[in-house]
Amino acid sequence: MSNRFNLFDTESFYDKHASDYEKKRASKGMLFNDYIEAPAVFEEIRSFKRAPRKVLDIGCGVGYYSRNLSYASDEVVALDISSKMIEIARKNCKDNIDDAQFKKISFAHSSFESYHAPSEKYFELVLATFMLSYFDNLDVFFGKVKNVIADNGKLITSMLHPFRLFSTKEEDGYRMHSSYFKSGYYESDFLNKDDTLRLKKWTLSDIANVASKNGFLIENLIEPQPILDIPDMLKEEAKFYYNYPSVLIITLRRK
């Protein structure tokens, strides 16, 4: 029987599918995450003048970013609403990095909305990758990031590209299926065909306006294409995304 999860059920959805998600990431990797988004996010962080010392990884999932950022940073908080995802993130980090790096990461089982940072303006970098669609209210999201991020701190956030969310993928490209200007939701079946998760669609101006209202400057908009070095089994799927946008990454700075 198929189940429909919504934004109030995110915790139970990820608790239920945490190990499917981990397996998918660990086997061939996921095209959008591992071969389109993450390489561009790391390139962006490497372009910063200096490595961020304190990092918050909102919705850390399997802990991929927390693990990799622990090398260059002094402190990383890996936060996730799902206790199962936190368990997986902790194990992934422990098994793949040495003790000194592992000690820099603390794991927080909490929604971002109810998370208490060690102090106000604590983090130099806040990451919220593939997360913008998990917030029903962008004002709440940006307002909360504003509280936890240092002056001039950076926020890197991403989501499926808005053009993709308002259209259906067809052989010859995208076909718009709903009004771009009408905000709403989309059904994501990326982890399980029977359990869909209802996530939020945002237009570019929705994001820009709320970010600006909360004191953020957009520094960079990145629309990455798949990297060339991808496993053979993903090459066919990747072809389409050399021509059509898949992911939107935004770097913002708190004024």
Ligand SMILES: C[S@@+](CC[C@H](N)C(=O)[O-])C[C@H]1O[C@@H](n2cnc3c(N)ncnc32)[C@H](O)[C@@H]1O
């Ligand atoms: C699509 S995954 C993204 C994982 C990771 N950021 C990445 O890019 O690989 C979404 C993750 O966010 C978590 N999540 C969803 N809503 C959340 C919220 N409000 N607060 C904290 N974590 C949340 C989910 O449990 C899940 O692990």
